[in-house]
Amino acid sequence: MFEALSEKLNGVFGRLGNKGRLTERDIDEALREVRMALLEADVNFRVAREFVARVRKEALNSDLLKSLSPGQQVVKITSDALVDILGGGVHRLEAGGRQPSVILMVGLNGAGKTTASAKLARHLKQAGQTPVMVAADLQRPAAIQQLQTLGKQVDVAVYEGGSARSTPRVARDGVKRATELNAAWAIVDTAGRFQVDNELMSELEAVKNAVSPDETLLVVDAMTGQEAVEAAKQFHDRIGLTGLIMTKMDGDARGGAALSITAVTGVPIKFIGTGERPDALEPFHPDRLASRILGMGDMLTLIDKAQANFDRAEAAEMEKKIRQATFDLEDFLGQLQQLKQMGPISQVLEMVPGFSAMKGKVSVDELDDSHLVRTEAIIRSMTPEERRRPEIIGGSRRRRIARGSGTTPQDVNQLLNQFGQMQKMMRQMMGAPTGKRSRGGKRQSKKMRRMMREQANIFNLPNV
Numbered sequence: 001m002f003e004a005l006s007e008k009l010n011g012v013f014g015r016l017g018n019k020g021r022l023t024e025r026d027i028d029e030a031l032r033e034v035r036m037a038l039l040e041a042d043v044n045f046r047v048a049r050e051f052v053a054r055v056r057k058e059a060l061n062s063d064l065l066k067s068l069s070p071g072q073q074v075v076k077i078t079s080d081a082l083v084d085i086l087g088g089g090v091h092r093l094e095a096g097g098r099q100p101s102v103i104l105m106v107g108l109n110g111a112g113k114t115t116a117s118a119k120l121a122r123h124l125k126q127a128g129q130t131p132v133m134v135a136a137d138l139q140r141p142a143a144i145q146q147l148q149t150l151g152k153q154v155d156v157a158v159y160e161g162g163s164a165r166s167t168p169r170v171a172r173d174g175v176k177r178a179t180e181l182n183a184a185w186a187i188v189d190t191a192g193r194f195q196v197d198n199e200l201m202s203e204l205e206a207v208k209n210a211v212s213p214d215e216t217l218l219v220v221d222a223m224t225g226q227e228a229v230e231a232a233k234q235f236h237d238r239i240g241l242t243g244l245i246m247t248k249m250d251g252d253a254r255g256g257a258a259l260s261i262t263a264v265t266g267v268p269i270k271f272i273g274t275g276e277r278p279d280a281l282e283p284f285h286p287d288r289l290a291s292r293i294l295g296m297g298d299m300l301t302l303i304d305k306a307q308a309n310f311d312r313a314e315a316a317e318m319e320k321k322i323r324q325a326t327f328d329l330e331d332f333l334g335q336l337q338q339l340k341q342m343g344p345i346s347q348v349l350e351m352v353p354g355f356s357a358m359k360g361k362v363s364v365d366e367l368d369d370s371h372l373v374r375t376e377a378i379i380r381s382m383t384p385e386e387r388r389r390p391e392i393i394g395g396s397r398r399r400r401i402a403r404g405s406g407t408t409p410q411d412v413n414q415l416l417n418q419f420g421q422m423q424k425m426m427r428q429m430m431g432a433p434t435g436k437r438s439r440g441g442k443r444q445s446k447k448m449r450r451m452m453r454e455q456a457n458i459f460n461l462p463n464v
């Protein structure tokens with residue numbers, strides 16, 4: 001997401017930061033580049049123009065030109081402006097005053113409505129609330145079945161209207177069913193169209209009148225760029241939206257739609273979709289995205305993800321093992337699996353501050369998912385005894401493991417060496433006896449140890 005924009009902005013601000021003091025001309029030059037970068041990212045031209053004008057005004061009004069770290073202040077002003085155009089704070093789902101609260105999902109064909117319905121259902125369920133999904137797409141023959149399959153995956157009840165042919169009727173009956181089931185939420189999935197047309201809008205108006213939704217969420221495909229923005233304007237004018245779900249952010253390198261849509265329509269993005277699976281949904285945090293774009297990383301989302309995926313008790317157990325230096329390859333395998341659950345490693349790493357600047361300097365081969373898969377295959381080909389005591393692995397065992405995992409004895413060797421180093425590192429950072437004592441004194445090493453431990457807790461994997 002936002003790779004090109006992020007890279008360009010980092011370049012501009014990097015050059016600016018290298019200058020001691022700034023002149024008005026320096027700022028204008030930088031902002032011209034910022035504007036170009038925004039336009040290349042497919043940001044709506046009016047939004048780009050207003051954005052740059054605001055940053056310029058604030059930069060010149062501040063004491064920036066006299067300050068000693070003007071570059072940093074420009075970044076701060078830009079970051080605040082980005083947060084604003086992205087919608088300010090987090091916009092949560094608003095429950096209505098009755099049971100169930102109704103969410104109406106609308107959008108063009110293929111935007112991701114049905115997938116997003118299931119993702120939302122899962123999200124609500126994880127928050128301890130009971131959702132019911134209502135299959136009110138009577139256009140596409142397979143739509144009901146698609147929702148039912150997803151319902152099974154996320155373990156959420158799906159209402160379907162049988163032979164009923166009236167969409168408002170099915171929607172209303174579905175909400176009634178949700179009431180009977182004592183559900184807190186009813187999520188109504190509707191049919192899409194290839195473009196915004198009168199027929200679609202009339203149908204949605206009728207559904208809206210039938211169920212009086214608390215939330216009317218437009219699902220838009222980030223990859224369609226300014227078309228998504230245009231569609232959002234039309235939907236909002238006609239039926240009134242309370243929020244947006246921007247899907248396929250994982251496939252959208254430019255990010256223009258996300259950066260323009262709220263500024264153009266006034267409707268906030270509530271969630272973003274970052275993959276096809278039901279767990280690939282994130283509440284939208286403008287501040288985190290802004291810092292991600294400006295290359296400041298996104299530790300908060302990473303921590304959220306880590307917390308959602310990691311079991312506290314298990315993490316404590318791991319820490320103990322690391323501290324006592326009994327962390328073995330079996331544990332390592334468990335860690336790899338948890339890491340994989342957080343999403344593609346490239347996406348996870350993108351959130352680490354400074355990683356965008358590091359990109360290209362680190363060997364990608366060491367970071368991509370295929371490396372994880374290979375590592376996993378090697379460990380899986382070991383016997384439990386070998387996983388516990390890798391030191392017993394000699395030449396013939398090595399060859400057997402390589403054969404079993406479709407790798408080479410060198411690969412196995414490499415993994416064992418890396419693991420050995422990792423164990424050594426863990427012992428050092430957890431303060432287990434290493435025989436040596438650094439000259440830096442107690443205070444520093446204590447602080448360092450705490451920092452490392454915190455990091456190890458976040459990743460639950462010390463060598464990333």
Ligand SMILES: Nc1nc2c(ncn2[C@@H]2O[C@H](COP(=O)(O)OP(=O)(O)OP(=O)(O)O)[C@@H](O)[C@H]2O)c(=O)[nH]1
Binds near residue numbers: 108114247
């Ligand atoms: N990569 C990626 N794919 C997504 C995302 N959301 C949905 N998709 C995919 O987009 C395609 C269309 O998704 P649907 O949920 O069926 O879209 P829809 O809006 O319900 O489509 P219609 O009912 O035909 O209008 C599917 O292949 C989904 O897997 C996302 O966030 N990322």
Ligand SMILES: [Mg+2]
Binds near residue numbers: 137190191
């Ligand atoms: Mg659908």
